Amino acid sequence: MRPELLKGHLDALLLAVLDGGPRHGYAIIEALRSASGGALDLPTGTVYPALHRLERAGLIASDWQTVGGRRRRAYHLTASGHAALGEQRAVWEQFSTAVSAVLGGRSWPTTA
């Protein structure tokens, strides 16, 4: 898969990774990479600004912890972040169903 395809959905992917619980930056990026089967191959250093932007938007929050004498920043989802993730999942569901229907030649799901 081309990385730029995933890059457009980076916000939703980062929120989804944090849905499993708080993580620090590098753990988020590792989880993203392994969950996408290595498809999301962005330079790691460039994923951090995306996290900072989500924090600025109030969708995630962070706190600094001292682990083994080293300062580490851990992120977690806020209530707004949970809500935004729900919305993004619904949007993706609708979008992917529509695209699969057209590209896969399957019938459009009819709404009852």
Added chain:
Amino acid sequence: MADDRLNNRAAQAQLDAYVGELAARLRGPRRRRQRVLAELRDGLDGAVDARITDGQPEAQAVTAAIAEFGSPETVAEAFGGELATAYARRTVAAYVVTGPLVGISWLLLLQPHPWRTGLIALVVAIPVLPLIAFAFAAAATTLATTGRLMRWLPEASPRRALSATAALAALVLAADVALIATYARSDIAVQPLAIVAISASLIRIGCGVATICHAVARQRALPEGTHGHQ
């Protein structure tokens, strides 16, 4: 932790050099930059650790972790937008916080006679008030569209946030000049309050000129296409 395992001085120096190169390229509020560097360093150590755990030799682990993070140019460029927005928000917030302090002294100095009340009398005495109200609205909009409200409002790009900051500084600068002119043309006696108000405005004019130059320079330094995150 990585520090316990990293015995190889050359490997340690390689990580330090990478973070140092990145530090030299980041532009923005100092505390913000320091936190970015601390976070990246922790991430790098994590990446090195993971590779050493997988059985890679230390030197190789360090080189691979640095390659994974991206060149200092790439990472600094990626942070450019966030740091510019942080600068814009901090500057706008400083105007919002200090504005009322300068405003109160001018209000006390230029207020209309106590028996002439109402908004119109106030605007007649201080003609620059609508400009100040507009500047305040512009500041509030900038903070809202770069902060928590950007989930509902259209998000301001870093470029736009910098333009808004320069525009705000120019508006406030014009208001300060107009306030000083209003006082100079009035028949209000010279009093300590006038010295306070004029000094505050002069300081703010100086800061405003610096802000405009800095915001315009930062905007030019942003990489092409930094119009937003996506």
